[in-house]
Amino acid sequence: MTLAPELKDTSPEKLLAPVLSAFWDEDKSWTLDVYKRHEGYEGLRKALAMSPDDLIAYVKDSGLRGRGGAGFPTGMKWQFIPQGDGKPHYLVVNADESEPGTCKDIPLLFANPHSLIEGMIIACYAIRSSHAFIYLRGEVVPVLRRLHSAVSEAYAAGYLGQNILGSGLDLDITVHAGAGAYICGEETALLDSLEGRRGQPRLRPPFPAVAGLYACPTVVNNVESIASVPAILHRGKDWFRSMGSEKSPGFTLYSLSGHVASPGQYEAPLGITLRQLLEMSGGMRPGHRLKFWTPGGSSTPMFTEEHLDVPLDYEGVGAAGSMLGTKALQCFDETTCVVRAVTRWTEFYAHESCGKCTPCREGTYWLVQLLRDIEAGKGVMSDLDKLNDIADNINGKSFCALGDGAASPIFSSLKYFREEYEQHITGRGCPFDPAKSTVWADSRTEVNA
Amino acid sequence: MTTSSSERGVSLGMPELPAPAYPDDVRARLETDAREIIARYPDSRSALLPLLHLVQAEEGHVTRTGMRFCADVLELTTAEVTAVATFYTMYRRKPSGDYQVGVCTNTLCAVMGGDAIFTELQEHLGVGNGETTDDGKVTLEHIECNAACDFAPVVMVNWEFFDNQTPATAKRLVDDLRAGRPVEPTRGAPLCTFKETARILAGFPDERPGAVEASGGAGPASLVGLRLARGETAPARVVHPREGASQDRDSAPQDRGAHEPSPSEHLSSHDAPQDTSASDPAHPAGPAAEEGE
Numbered sequence: 001m002t003l004a005p006e007l008k009d010t011s012p013e014k015l016l017a018p019v020l021s022a023f024w025d026e027d028k029s030w031t032l033d034v035y036k037r038h039e040g041y042e043g044l045r046k047a048l049a050m051s052p053d054d055l056i057a058y059v060k061d062s063g064l065r066g067r068g069g070a071g072f073p074t075g076m077k078w079q080f081i082p083q084g085d086g087k088p089h090y091l092v093v094n095a096d097e098s099e100p101g102t103c104k105d106i107p108l109l110f111a112n113p114h115s116l117i118e119g120m121i122i123a124c125y126a127i128r129s130s131h132a133f134i135y136l137r138g139e140v141v142p143v144l145r146r147l148h149s150a151v152s153e154a155y156a157a158g159y160l161g162q163n164i165l166g167s168g169l170d171l172d173i174t175v176h177a178g179a180g181a182y183i184c185g186e187e188t189a190l191l192d193s194l195e196g197r198r199g200q201p202r203l204r205p206p207f208p209a210v211a212g213l214y215a216c217p218t219v220v221n222n223v224e225s226i227a228s229v230p231a232i233l234h235r236g237k238d239w240f241r242s243m244g245s246e247k248s249p250g251f252t253l254y255s256l257s258g259h260v261a262s263p264g265q266y267e268a269p270l271g272i273t274l275r276q277l278l279e280m281s282g283g284m285r286p287g288h289r290l291k292f293w294t295p296g297g298s299s300t301p302m303f304t305e306e307h308l309d310v311p312l313d314y315e316g317v318g319a320a321g322s323m324l325g326t327k328a329l330q331c332f333d334e335t336t337c338v339v340r341a342v343t344r345w346t347e348f349y350a351h352e353s354c355g356k357c358t359p360c361r362e363g364t365y366w367l368v369q370l371l372r373d374i375e376a377g378k379g380v381m382s383d384l385d386k387l388n389d390i391a392d393n394i395n396g397k398s399f400c401a402l403g404d405g406a407a408s409p410i411f412s413s414l415k416y417f418r419e420e421y422e423q424h425i426t427g428r429g430c431p432f433d434p435a436k437s438t439v440w441a442d443s444r445t446e447v448n449a
Numbered sequence: 450m451t452t453s454s455s456e457r458g459v460s461l462g463m464p465e466l467p468a469p470a471y472p473d474d475v476r477a478r479l480e481t482d483a484r485e486i487i488a489r490y491p492d493s494r495s496a497l498l499p500l501l502h503l504v505q506a507e508e509g510h511v512t513r514t515g516m517r518f519c520a521d522v523l524e525l526t527t528a529e530v531t532a533v534a535t536f537y538t539m540y541r542r543k544p545s546g547d548y549q550v551g552v553c554t555n556t557l558c559a560v561m562g563g564d565a566i567f568t569e570l571q572e573h574l575g576v577g578n579g580e581t582t583d584d585g586k587v588t589l590e591h592i593e594c595n596a597a598c599d600f601a602p603v604v605m606v607n608w609e610f611f612d613n614q615t616p617a618t619a620k621r622l623v624d625d626l627r628a629g630r631p632v633e634p635t636r637g638a639p640l641c642t643f644k645e646t647a648r649i650l651a652g653f654p655d656e657r658p659g660a661v662e663a664s665g666g667a668g669p670a671s672l673v674g675l676r677l678a679r680g681e682t683a684p685a686r687v688v689h690p691r692e693g694a695s696q697d698r699d700s701a702p703q704d705r706g707a708h709e710p711s712p713s714e715h716l717s718s719h720d721a722p723q724d725t726s727a728s729d730p731a732h733p734a735g736p737a738a739e740e741g742e
Contacts, residue, residue, distance in 0.1 A: 017679035023668040024675055088491070097596045100555045106596040110636065111667035131491060138502075138539050138650050139595055141608040141636035142664070148654040151660045174489045177650045179498050179537035182593065196523070197498030198536040208662060214492050225676050253676075258557055259599035264599045264673030280677055297555065344556040348593055351737075354536075438562035439602065440615055 043230030069220025296325015299405025377429030666677030
């Protein structure tokens, strides 16, 4: 297994560490049989042999941090659940993967849903919960099918239901399909949505650990976080800590997309760099250069070529002025207009703003108006400061992070590409040809040549 | 866009009569399903989103009758149900096609070709965003990021994945759908109708033989890292449907000039309040019919 010091080695065999993705290419990888052949449900046996409190301490000691964006320590989240309070406790898995660029949980659930179910059983044993939910975004029916099937297999095999593996643990899992709302990826909006309401975020405190689903103590975890738990139990926390760094230990899924030669999922120890990922995978598409990229979805401030060597872990990306987020590495080359990209993201935030908080609802609207004008060559120079000002009035001034996410591409693109905005204004339009940035642009040129 | 109630001369001060109920046999059948859905949750109201999927599976969109049904079985007001139904984009508010074709036009897919695909499909089908072809087969929409960026540009049909599309493959896809030719997603099961899809979303597993297994395991892009980690040589270029690329030349977007948002898209037009099904004159459950009675 890859150890941190070996990261100097540049071969993919050394740099990558497939754990969750280790058997995705196997026939019927999503079934219980194949999962068990790959030591599936072994972590659960080890967990059930521990006391719930010891189990929480073990996961905490492993250093596992949330893979959904914020990076909060998973074990600590579990520990916050008050015990002996006489209330039901709930586990809710956030499978509402909707952050632009993010595409890790959906392939994970499509190819290996049992890793999530095993992790959920372990988590529920730890927090003393007998009912857990998977909140899956509705727009991914192929994944919904496999979750329905995996849950039903788990019931039939005695991993769900009454007295699981003779442990005395009872657990039911409900698979719940959402109905199309990015905001429901925010944990408190997700809880409102799961309660049958409009998905609008709640003011915190109280935090979900105290008053979550039906005002009961609730853990909300990302799919990948929970799916990582069985391997930690089965192979040990020391094995887990042997990957990544002291503060960001373990393995994770990096999703490479955009103008790269080989877009896809790359599971590696935390701390790998984009340069390493690009070097092993064929780099940018032939004849093009990296212009800008996001480390973890559109809500994380964008990076440029100068950030190729930033270690992609929580601290490394944070120190460079962005956030690790969901490790959605969207790479855009020099054919891409940054104003177009940011305008589209901002339209997305305006569309998805739930409308609860005025700064986000109104601010995103006005950002879109200004950006569309600039993109169409109808902007004026003072618009650029106005963009910054409006983004500043959204950032940190609403209940949830959607508004902060909307401000990120504005701030970061103005920081690195202000000249390009100015060109749109002075040149009265966009200097880029969108046809050149399509995937088929270059093959067409060759054919035409 | 359908006309608003004020444009049709309906008095805004006129309170709406309650929506008609489902016929008894339909209601009885749906109540059985509803009980099963409600039993999944500790609190009945949690069943509202799946119930809205259920009534959409019945009628193809969420009608006032459907919302009244949800309100009845959950002991909510129709206002409470309407507030929820209008918040989520997957609930349709007017009759639409058997196949919902959604083109991702969020930044990454848009840049990689989603914008071109969406533009060409609009021209090819002669419909705009959210509109349905005359034969009632295809409803075209632009959608937001669908968590498949490593397969960009992505098109969804009834929420099954059609990865790595080009304008040519997308046009062939909609032609096949309209002609009734079988269409298979790159990831997902052979297509069922929009109504049947909505029933799966309500939490009733797809019982068709082979539906879960269809299209196999992880898609090619999902396996790129795994193959590299095993020391298998990297594929030179990962699976884009090149067979479609050469045919693309003729159908390339004509306008290669500056990217300009179309006037109809301007001013956040996509964010304007949509009509609810209540103001759809074509629907018999709407107030127009009741007032005429």
